[in-house]
Amino acid sequence: MVSFGSILTIGAMIGALTSGRLADTLGRKTTMRLAAIVGIFGWLTIYFAKGATMLYLGRVLLGYCTGVISYVVPVFISEIAPKDLRGGLATSNQLFIYSGCSAAYIIGALLSWRSLVLVGLLPCAFLLAGLLFIPESPRWLANIGKEKEFRASLQKLRGEKADISREATEIREYIESAHSLPKAGIQDLFHSKNMYAVIVGVGLMVFQQLGGINALGFYTSYIFSSAGFSGKLGTTLIGIIQIPITLFGALLMDRSGRRALLLVSSSGTFVGCFLTGLSFYFKAQGLYMELVPTLALYGILAYYAAYSIGMGPVPWVIMSEIFSIDMKAIAGSLVTLVSWIGSFAISYSFSFLMDWNSAGTFFLFSAASLVTVLFVARLVPETKGRTLEEIQESLKASA
Numbered sequence: 533m534v535s536f537g538s539i540l541t542i543g544a545m546i547g548a549l550t551s552g553r554l555a556d557t558l559g560r561k562t563t564m565r566l567a568a569i570v571g572i573f574g575w576l577t578i579y580f581a582k583g584a585t586m587l588y589l590g591r592v593l594l595g596y597c598t599g600v601i602s603y604v605v606p607v608f609i610s611e612i613a614p615k616d617l618r619g620g621l622a623t624s625n626q627l628f629i630y631s632g633c634s635a636a637y638i639i640g641a642l643l644s645w646r647s648l649v650l651v652g653l654l655p656c657a658f659l660l661a662g663l664l665f666i667p668e669s670p671r672w673l674a675n676i677g678k679e680k681e682f683r684a685s686l687q688k689l690r691g692e693k694a695d696i697s698r699e700a701t702e703i704r705e706y707i708e709s710a711h712s713l714p715k716a717g718i719q720d721l722f723h724s725k726n727m728y729a730v731i732v733g734v735g736l737m738v739f740q741q742l743g744g745i746n747a748l749g750f751y752t753s754y755i756f757s758s759a760g761f762s763g764k765l766g767t768t769l770i771g772i773i774q775i776p777i778t779l780f781g782a783l784l785m786d787r788s789g790r791r792a793l794l795l796v797s798s799s800g801t802f803v804g805c806f807l808t809g810l811s812f813y814f815k816a817q818g819l820y821m822e823l824v825p826t827l828a829l830y831g832i833l834a835y836y837a838a839y840s841i842g843m844g845p846v847p848w849v850i851m852s853e854i855f856s857i858d859m860k861a862i863a864g865s866l867v868t869l870v871s872w873i874g875s876f877a878i879s880y881s882f883s884f885l886m887d888w889n890s891a892g893t894f895f896l897f898s899a900a901s902l903v904t905v906l907f908v909a910r911l912v913p914e915t916k917g918r919t920l921e922e923i924q925e926s927l928k929a930s931a
Contacts, residue, residue: 539588541876543595544602548868551603552861560608560669563600564659571597571656579649597656602848603868607860610852611669612689615919619785619849626845627778634771671920674707675857699919706921710858718862726863729854729927732912733867736794736847739904741874743801744897745839747882748832755808755832758890760815761825769833774840781841789916790850793842794908800838802901807831809894816891831894843904847871853915856924 547567555563574593581587605625613621632655640648667685674682686696686703721730748755756766781793808831815824855863885893915923 538876538880539591540595540598541872541879543592543597544599544872545595545869545876546592547596547599547601548603548865548872549599550865551600551868552863552865554600555604555607555864556672556675556861560604560611560672561663561666563604564608565663567597567600567604568656568659568663570600572653575649575652575656579646599868599872602871603864606848606852607864608669610849610920611671612667614690615917615922616786618853619790619916620782622849622852623778623782623785623845626840626848627775627782630774630778630840630844634775638771671703671707671857674703675710702919702921706924707857710856715858720859721863721866725928726856726859728911729856729859730863730866732854733847733851733863734870735907735911736850737867737871738874739798739900739907740843740847741871741878742897742900743798743839743843743904744805744878744882744894744900745844746875746879747885747893747897748835749879752832756828758812758886761829766829766832769829770836773833773837777837777840778845781845784841785846785849786916789914790846791908791912791914794846794912795842795905797838797842797844797846798901798904798908800841801835801843802898802905804831804833804835804838805894805898805901807834809891809898812894813891850912850915853920853923854913854927 551563554566558566570593574590574597577586577590577593579590581590606622609622609625610618636648636651639651643651667688668681670682670686670689673685682703683696683700686700687694690696690699720726752767752770784793807827811824811827811831814820814827851864851867882893885896913923913926918926
């Protein structure tokens with residue numbers, strides 16, 4: 533039977549499927565507004581629930597909101613940000629996600645679950661209010677032919693006195709060339725000119741999930757307890773390290789580049805999972821029992837630190853950068869869907885894997901991280917310091 537927690541990922545899959553088309557048809561802002569309204573209905577459904585059916589419905593609605601937001605927010609940020617700040621600003625999305633999770637853990641320990649639901653309404657309300665004060669994506673406006681609004685949006689984003697003529701011309705010329713092509717369909721995902729970007733985007737999401745992040749996320753306290761360490765203290769330490777390390781990664785994103793962070797991150801998640809697997813192996817064999825809790829602690833903290841600096845935020849940053857304007861809806865939705873399918877599969881199967889072999893489970897995760905290093909080194913392009921249009925020219929040359 534699907535758990536209450538896993539129901540959210542089912543809603544997120546549905547949201548991922550519709551996110552790209554909604555964002556292209558309604559606009560980035562309107563899609564975020566729609567997601568926020570669905571999220572409010574989801575929280576209210578849970579708050580007023582009298583039985584399991586309403587709870588599950590509310591959870592699906594929240595999942596749908598999350599699935600849409602997980603696509604449209606990185607895309608919106610990448611389309612409005614200057615090229616030298618795009619990586620850091622896109623990573624800030626992940627930073628605030630971690631901050632929200634940490635706040636929920638702290639507040640949840642102090643309030644009843646119904647009161648916590650009311651707190652959950654606040655981010656949706658803040659998003660609705662904040663969208664009143666920000667401009668629409670200039671690239672989306674240019675794509676639908678709203679020239680006046682396109683220039684006004686770009687000018688507002690770059691500053692009243694900024695010279696936007698060169699950037700505006702570059703965006704317009706790229707979109708005109710995209711419009712000269714036939715309308716994109718699902719079959720175009722497999723066209724030679726798009727396959728490289730699809731392989732990179734989907735591959736990063738697959739390896740992000742195969743590294744075990746959602747298994748550790750849902751079962752952190754259980755893992756610590758199984759290894760003989762305090763679950764509450766362990767999750768507190770994770771919350772403490774995640775936010776500053778993600779902030780550090782955001783500062784490095786446009787300096788060291790995406791590839792370097794991914795390589796360091798996947799190497800770190802390999803070490804973290806290997807140490808955790810070693811702790812469970814020693815426990816099963818009755819060896820070095822005094823080291824088991826320490827190895828588990830250091831392994832999981834190393835994993836989260838490494839994940840937060842690269843494999844957490846960077847795949848979403850690259851997803852928002854590498855697809856052409858005509859393919860962004862279809863390819864972006866596919867990549868987001870793959871991420872949520874992986875999340876569901878790994879989190880749902882984790883308890884069965886742990887029953888099978890606890891040490892083996894973490895050794896599998898560490899092996900996936902090792903393959904990720906090879907994948908990044910061989911295939912993932914560097915996108916720092918380039919406009920979205922320059923990235924497309926580079927990818928065409930590589931195809």
